Amino acid sequence: MVAVPTLPKGANTVIPTEVVTAVVSSASGEPVDVCAVLVTSAGQVRSDADIVFYNQPRHSSGAVSLVSAGAGGTLTVALPDVEPDIVTVVIAGSVDDGTFAGVDGLRVRVNGTAGRPLVEFASATTDPVTTMVFGEIYRRGDGWKFRAVGQGWASGLAGLARSFGIAVEEEEEEEPEKTTGNGASAGRGATAGNGATTGIAASPPAPGTPTGPSASARRADWYPDPAAPGLLRWWDGTAWASRTRQPFVESEATCGRCGAAKRRRLFSAPVPCAACEDEIRRVLADWRRRLVEAVDAGPGAPGLDALWADLRFQLVPEAAGQQVFRSVALGHLQRVVTFAFGDEIIEEHEYQLFEDEVRRLGLADAGVVDPAVEEMRRRLRRGLDLSRIRNGELPRETSSTLHLDLDEIVHLDTDVVQVRQLASGPRHTPGRLVVSNRKLRFLAQNGGGTETAWSKIVAVAAGYGTIDVSATTSRGGGTYQVGDPEYVAAVLAGTLRIARRLVIAPGARDSRAISQVVKAEVWQRDGGACVQCRATEYLEFDHVIPHSRGGASSVNNLQLLCRRCNQEKGARI
Numbered sequence: 001m002v003a004v005p006t007l008p009k010g011a012n013t014v015i016p017t018e019v020v021t022a023v024v025s026s027a028s029g030e031p032v033d034v035c036a037v038l039v040t041s042a043g044q045v046r047s048d049a050d051i052v053f054y055n056q057p058r059h060s061s062g063a064v065s066l067v068s069a070g071a072g073g074t075l076t077v078a079l080p081d082v083e084p085d086i087v088t089v090v091i092a093g094s095v096d097d098g099t100f101a102g103v104d105g106l107r108v109r110v111n112g113t114a115g116r117p118l119v120e121f122a123s124a125t126t127d128p129v130t131t132m133v134f135g136e137i138y139r140r141g142d143g144w145k146f147r148a149v150g151q152g153w154a155s156g157l158a159g160l161a162r163s164f165g166i167a168v169e170e171e172e173e174e175e176p177e178k179t180t181g182n183g184a185s186a187g188r189g190a191t192a193g194n195g196a197t198t199g200i201a202a203s204p205p206a207p208g209t210p211t212g213p214s215a216s217a218r219r220a221d222w223y224p225d226p227a228a229p230g231l232l233r234w235w236d237g238t239a240w241a242s243r244t245r246q247p248f249v250e251s252e253a254t255c256g257r258c259g260a261a262k263r264r265r266l267f268s269a270p271v272p273c274a275a276c277e278d279e280i281r282r283v284l285a286d287w288r289r290r291l292v293e294a295v296d297a298g299p300g301a302p303g304l305d306a307l308w309a310d311l312r313f314q315l316v317p318e319a320a321g322q323q324v325f326r327s328v329a330l331g332h333l334q335r336v337v338t339f340a341f342g343d344e345i346i347e348e349h350e351y352q353l354f355e356d357e358v359r360r361l362g363l364a365d366a367g368v369v370d371p372a373v374e375e376m377r378r379r380l381r382r383g384l385d386l387s388r389i390r391n392g393e394l395p396r397e398t399s400s401t402l403h404l405d406l407d408e409i410v411h412l413d414t415d416v417v418q419v420r421q422l423a424s425g426p427r428h429t430p431g432r433l434v435v436s437n438r439k440l441r442f443l444a445q446n447g448g449g450t451e452t453a454w455s456k457i458v459a460v461a462a463g464y465g466t467i468d469v470s471a472t473t474s475r476g477g478g479t480y481q482v483g484d485p486e487y488v489a490a491v492l493a494g495t496l497r498i499a500r501r502l503v504i505a506p507g508a509r510d511s512r513a514i515s516q517v518v519k520a521e522v523w524q525r526d527g528g529a530c531v532q533c534r535a536t537e538y539l540e541f542d543h544v545i546p547h548s549r550g551g552a553s554s555v556n557n558l559q560l561l562c563r564r565c566n567q568e569k570g571a572r573i
Contacts, residue, residue: 004109004117012147015118015137017079020110022091024072024134027105030095034073036064037090037164038082044165046085049319051166055272060323064089077137079144084371088138090164092131094157096252099128108134110146121148129153131160220309234313237305257315283314288324295332295361304362329361330372331528331536337376338523338539338560342514345390346383354380372537379538386490394494402434409437412491417481418442419466433480433488435495440469442478452476454499462489464567514541514553522558530562538563 007013024034035053039045052059052075057066063081067074077089091108100106109120123134129152136147153159218235225233225244234241250256255273262273291307311321336357340350354377358364363373389395394411402410412435420427431444440457443449457477458470462485469492471477482488522541529536542561543553 004120007119007121007146007148009121009148009150012145013119014140015079015110015144015146016112017144018113019076019078019080020112020118020137021115022075022077022135022137023109023111024074024091024093025069025105025107025109026071026103027107028103029071030098030103032072032093032095032103032106034066034068034075034091034093036066036075036077037092037160038064038086039088039090039164040085041087043088047319048166049322050086056319060319060326079137088136090133091135091137092133092160094131094160099130099154100132100152101126101128106134108148110135110137119146121150123148123150125150125152127152127154131157133160219305219312221312222315237309280316280320283311283316284320284324287311287316287321288328291325291328292332295328298357326370329363330370332361333357333363333373333376334536334539335523335528337380338541339516339519340380341383342519342541346380346387348384351380351384375537382486386486389487389490389494390497392494392498394491394498399434404436405438407438411435411437411495412488414482414488416442416488418444419479419481428481433482435491437495437498440476440492442480450475454496457496460489460492460496462486467492514558518553518555518558521555522560525555526560529560530565531559532565533562535562535564540566542566 005013024032026032033054035051036059037045038050038052038059045051049056049060052064052066054066054068054073057068059065061081061083063078063083063086065076067076072093075089075091082089095103106123107120108123110118112118121135123132125132132152133149135149138145138147153163218237220235220237222232222245223235224247225231227233228244230247231244232247234243246259248254248256248259253262254260255262255276257276258273260273260275287307287310291304294304294307308321311318333354336354340346340354358373358377363370397410397413399410399413402413404410412433414433416431416433418429418431420429429444429446429448431442431449434441434443439454440452441449452471452473452475456472458472460470461468463479465485466479466481467485467489468479469477480488519541528539530539539560539562542559544557544559545552
């Protein structure tokens, strides 16, 4: 039997960066509702979506999920998949009846892969608290650690929620009820979890009242009906509609969407409303289809406000809509980026199109930077910079160790390893590659080297961690291992173009240009994913028969590959 290290309160220990499970259990069998809170370095959640509990058992990133049990639950945390801005996964729980002082044998065990026990903490307390943080899984440097906490709140889930920046709205004259895990208060007059208001939000003007700019600016949503107290009426953004509905409050016993009573399993928390869950899934499936059509319509298409209003009308939680929207929006932006790289040349208008689409989709609102969007922007920006270099906007470097001609300008001086294929096998010679407007130099560390005039160089290409220089002389060409093949090849190609007066006129394209119609057909056929590994990021249009060997830019000779698979293919050719 494997001995499990037991931590005292406040202690911590290193855990491996893998998929771990945190199992919360009690020996006495009292029901404990387990939850997880994902917080940033500021100690706050980013939104209500960063809470995992019985009504929201899976985080939108897929990194944290919950399986509830009668006397506890199991949280699965895929540490390699936790988003970079999340630094701590808080493991917490609450009791409905009594306090944690009456829960005997409460323990948290963290297991690694294949159920391998890593650490255990006995989270016992004599304090009359109804909510407790049992422990934390948090980042430390490049790894992760587990800390035994054992801290509680007598104010219930509301105390836990407020401590991590979750808004809890309550009326002062009413006794506050338990706060639901989606951040909505279960007391009367609070904001329901679906985003509709249950009686205290300011309403648009009453029916028949003239509407001014401030009133008409209120978004379409359900609001208290001025003509019928106790009901909610739909405001379409400019006027009152005829539709009304009963307000319901989300609680542990009642569904905030339809008002139906939630079922409760023996020794377990209430389960979500099954009818509403099924209906929301159907609504979101149809909404996704219409969203894809609206997003793909591109610049000049109608805004997305009407689609969001439709979700609010059907009382779909905004977090669920945001999850679908982010998936569709990022897929659309990935298509824009992939199409831009289809001819290996990025122009300013293509970069600007990407930025316009980011703004149109609202992914740049409120100064929030989505890591996936930022990575696509970085890739496009680099592509634009390399295209400018290839087109003649060359960098300049200074060197005090080179003897240069009077009018010679150095554009690149970088460490390389020359690879020459000999009868006895490949020979690797470390040295420097120096690119100037007059010649290409390789300076070996042992004192040897070559100098080649640009008139003798035929072509330059980036390979898999290498660049290949083709020349009319055996000593002029060769293969070089470099740290950044794309950048080095761009400088070489730009210098060669200027030397041969082949700088491309703005807007010009070579014969490998792919038409938009062909790009769209290949994207549709391959499902917007790499045909080999099904990755959906860093996609490129690849010629099955290489363009350099006569391959056409046709649908049948093109496929989608991710950068890694494309480079591996290049290494095999």
